[in-house]
Amino acid sequence: MKPYVILNAAMTLDGKIVTAKNSSNISGEEDLKRVHELRKNVDAIMVGIGTVLADDPRLTVHKVDANPEDNPVRVVVDSKCRTPIAARITNKDAKTIIAAANEFKYDFLVSDRCNVFKQRGVEFFFSGDTRVDLTALMDYLASQGIETLMLEGGATLNFAMIKEGLIDEIRICIAPKVVGGVNAKTLFDGEGFDTMDEGVNLELTDSFSLGKDLILTYKVLK
Numbered sequence: 001m002k003p004y005v006i007l008n009a010a011m012t013l014d015g016k017i018v019t020a021k022n023s024s025n026i027s028g029e030e031d032l033k034r035v036h037e038l039r040k041n042v043d044a045i046m047v048g049i050g051t052v053l054a055d056d057p058r059l060t061v062h063k064v065d066a067n068p069e070d071n072p073v074r075v076v077v078d079s080k081c082r083t084p085i086a087a088r089i090t091n092k093d094a095k096t097i098i099a100a101a102n103e104f105k106y107d108f109l110v111s112d113r114c115n116v117f118k119q120r121g122v123e124f125f126f127s128g129d130t131r132v133d134l135t136a137l138m139d140y141l142a143s144q145g146i147e148t149l150m151l152e153g154g155a156t157l158n159f160a161m162i163k164e165g166l167i168d169e170i171r172i173c174i175a176p177k178v179v180g181g182v183n184a185k186t187l188f189d190g191e192g193f194d195t196m197d198e199g200v201n202l203e204l205t206d207s208f209s210l211g212k213d214l215i216l217t218y219k220v221l222k
């Protein structure tokens, strides 16, 4: 059992989702409104710990009209429980689940940080030995009533999710910009596949201009 997973991201024409110096304002205003309408229409939104540490995102609906109950559940994939106490995703604006790995479970559960998170209502899910078991996580989220999940990056988690066959749809905003840089993260990093034959095949289902950007929607072929 798993939620329907939509990966949404913004990238430059050369496939970069952030520069090597961590600059990531890619989407135009119109696209950000589209993203927040999508946030409003899913049950949960998930990012990797790399994104939390780099951006300190809110992961709420704050660029279009919304009520507090429109905020999706926030899920952070954080094997080693590195989420900072000051991270905005741990505030009370929405429910938050931190998914961590079993190796770090006992030390974390007795830590002061864990108590602070618990007081804020943050929940935890442990799976996998040293790294979060993403399939088990999807199964758990589905058991919690989460039917639709928006994956919002970053590069490492995106690849792990698609490699595990857990992404159903991809919505990409391509900004008319090129930034280059061998150290700038792309839409899918991770270890990559060795051959084109191993690559994940997609089917283009929609494409349209939005302000200065181009929006492409793909179904992931399984």
Ligand SMILES: NC(=O)C1=CN([C@@H]2O[C@H](COP(=O)(O)OP(=O)(O)OC[C@H]3O[C@@H](n4cnc5c(N)ncnc54)[C@H](O)[C@@H]3O)[C@@H](O)[C@H]2O)C=CC1
Pocket (backbone or CB within 6 Å): 008, 009, 010, 011, 016, 017, 018, 022, 024, 026, 047, 048, 049, 050, 051, 052, 054, 055, 077, 078, 079, 080, 131, 132, 133, 134, 152, 153, 154, 155, 156, 157, 158, 160, 161, 185, 189
């Ligand atoms: N332009 C865009 O649409 C977006 C850009 N970003 C950018 O992406 C960057 C962050 O990307 P990354 O550093 O790649 O971090 P990430 O957000 O993909 O998190 C990766 C981390 O997740 C943890 N993790 C735990 N279990 C895992 C598993 N089973 N598989 C994979 N990872 C697992 C690991 O600690 C791993 O290092 C940021 O600079 C952010 O600005 C992030 C989201 C959207």
Ligand SMILES: Nc1nc(O)c(N)c(N[C@@H]2O[C@H](COP(=O)(O)O)[C@@H](O)[C@H]2O)n1
Pocket (backbone or CB within 6 Å): 008, 009, 010, 024, 025, 026, 027, 032, 035, 047, 051, 055, 056, 057, 058, 059, 060, 152, 153, 173
């Ligand atoms: N769709 C999109 N376009 C961009 O240009 C971006 N930089 C991102 N980044 C993602 O949005 C998160 C910020 O969320 P809040 O506004 O703080 O709620 C950021 O962490 C990335 O996941 N997305």
